[in-house]
Amino acid sequence: MTAAEATPDLDPDTVSGADDRAFLGHPKGLGFLAFVEGCERFSYYSMQTLLVLYMTRYLLLPENIGNVIGLQALQHGWYGGLEGQPFASRLFGDYTGLVYLTPILGGIIADRWLGRRVTLVLGGAVMAIGHLLMAFESAFLFALLALVVGVGLFKGNIASQVGELYDTKDLRRATAFQIFYIAIQVSVIAAPLVSGTLGEKVGWHYGFGCAGLVMVAGLLLYIYAKPWLPADNRPAPGAKADAAARLQRADVPRLLVLVLLLPILALALLVNQEIFNAYLVWADEQFHLTFFGTTVPTSWMITVDATASFSLLVAVTAFWKWYAGKYGTEPDELDKMIIGSVFTIAGALCLVMAAATQGEGKIGLFWPIMFHILNSIGFGHTLPVSLALFTKVAPRALTGTVVGIYYLAFVGANLVVGTVGGWYSTMDTVQFWLLHVGAATVGLVAFVLLKLTLGKVLNAPQSG
Template identity: 85%
Template sequence: MTAAEATPEIELDKADRAFLGHPKGLGFLAFVEGCERFSYYSMQTLLVLYMVKYLLLPENIGNVAGLQALQNGWYGGLQGQPLASAIFGDYTALVYLTPILGGIIADRWLGRRTTLILGGAVMALGHFLMAFEGAFLFALLSLVVGVGLFKGNIATQVGELYGPSDLRRAMAFQIFYIAIQVSVIAAPLVSGTLGEEVGWHYGFGCAGVVMVAGLLLYLYAKPWLPADNRARSAARMPGDKLQRRDVPRLLVLLLLIPILALALMVNQEIFNAYLVWADEHFQLTFFGRTVPTSWMITLDATASFTLLVAVTAFWKWHANRTGSEPDELGKMIIGSAFSVAGAMCLVIAAATQGEGKIGLFWPVMFHILNSIGFAHTLPVSLALFTKVAPKALTGTVVGLYYLAFFATNKIVGTVGGWYSTMDTVQFWLLHAGAAAVGLVAFAVLKLTLGRVLAD
């Protein structure tokens, strides 16, 4: 294969506006990612509640192969909610560490397409294994491996639909995240309700079925997706090699990883201690019916979806009117400010609880403000990483991006365990402080090294 034959998709993609003004492949990738995220967030929504309310009870924990040994060894004898938080933290942290390995496997050996298909199959296996209590740890391991092979490689393909100077790239990732948010809205309503009201294993099984559907859709979409990078590796172009000018930008991206980890801490806690707090203290009974606690995730996802669309439309309107908009770091600074404000709503809710249940006013305000922060941080930061990444290391750099989620989920796993013993007001003040540190760090980085990324 010649070098010219290796990258024919770039010219085709520039002319393709079949999906909302974007390449048709974006539509397929968004739907496939939506299926994968439905399955993942079904698992993430149910996991802590499943462990706290069923699996880790004294009469059930012995049914899980290897769990008591792990409890007494790695987790130092933790029990109940702190143990559930720690397991959740390790699982969600590893889910975001393995994409680095998945990126390396795709870049060096299997190519993105094969790696992604393998990851989807292993993920589906993990969800189906969750139907068997004894296989709980094997199910978590399968999901960790499967997400690692899948996640970074689908986001990379979104970036490959666009040329380096195509201004639609950032908007594409916002559309991509909208598909994710639709899935997060649906997952608690479907799998969450099945799990809490019919049977935990029904919720996990539903996640597996949807993952299989997404995998089949990806196989069908092959003609509209970027050419596999495995084919390119046989005829790598000179521009694909790591250049000396790439090194400073890669170093700035590495600096961004721990800052993102702090900035995202309050958002990631939603699936951990926040759900336990909501289950115990929120007023969730309406007209005589108590709704599943997992529906709080649907509330969050609905706010995230609505506000992601609103933020995207606002900045498009602003750019049309003024001819400019903040760069990626500028938007991430704005997002961190909203995250701080959102966390303070939880502080107020805890401080004003009194003797009764917590009404939903302050939690709803938290989800609104935090979702505005999300819209300015997650899709924008991913777009930044794919834009700056050298072509020779795109999959690996996207994998490095997910190190931020590895770090923040590991922190959340530890900090979330403090919920049972720490004053609730102080617990949420700690999260607000983490978001504030992220805000300051983003601002300092923009002032000192912003030009490195801009250049």
């Protein structure tokens, strides 16, 4: 039996992934995709780290807001005259929501017309332009627009290529996405230390410019890595109708379960997504960040979070590998997401404790660090695992589109965070974080109910 016959779900040009273990026991292409995504995420999280602080400390001040083309019109039009921190939180939430909405369009463009490779290269180029535009104050809104479009073309298509390195029955798939997310976490560690420090200590535009240069480096690396990546998926002229027919016959029930999973994921992600919004404002105002007479940049709290996420994602991945070796199997994706929700709730309760025990002075870092540790364990069981689940269920002809649909969970989470984050200025801080505990608890209960009622649907054999 040939390799192609043994792995009928793989394209002929990618079946070698079943035997390729050149990168940590995984295909060499995974290493390239992880590094490219690391560059893109460095750029993105540089933006995430600096954006709210940039707006609240500088851009939205009365003497500066008028320098931005169209910003005041947007403020008094769409946002109804919101000012200061609530306006920054809402604008940030809408921006990040749109960033996760456009991958649906990017997936459709790749699946139906351009193929993943061309679409991804275009996305990387547009993103680089957006990051570099952030170096010009007047072009702020144009930069956000370019980033929204660029991420849409880029993000879902690179994640779907990770899945294409593996047969649907290859149990390395979930671990591959955890490795993929480890590369992301390394970038999130580095972004605040480099771009965050440049932005807060040297000049905001230096931080944004650095993000653009790293994005260009990632794009060049992706172009170089072509021989080790899955074959492009540019569709043949007669293939679309057959793919649609297979989807209608066999895959609709499982795709409907994935759609049902989206709002549950959004609730589970709420605490994690708030880290880049109101949490940073809270840390800037209330955390004790002065050590030996030196005040460290607030953006370094993102490095604390990313360091915890990286370390614990490695630990979680190693633990389940050990567990599978000892017991012959491991929990499926939904089981891991349930476990993750428990840790997310525990982490959010640490923020409640930090607010409830604050005296007259600043908040020490014990409870915030405990939050980042517990929330990171939850992250390791939720985000990479849920992405692996979506790529497993997705029909091969529509992988990019389904991964784009996956990011609707982030759209919902960030839009809610944009609104809820704006309440930070007027709401009691303990109640503010208890609200996030409640959202994570609802997510946990919903995961359990979904597992009990529809879990078998997701594990049904995939059609053609």
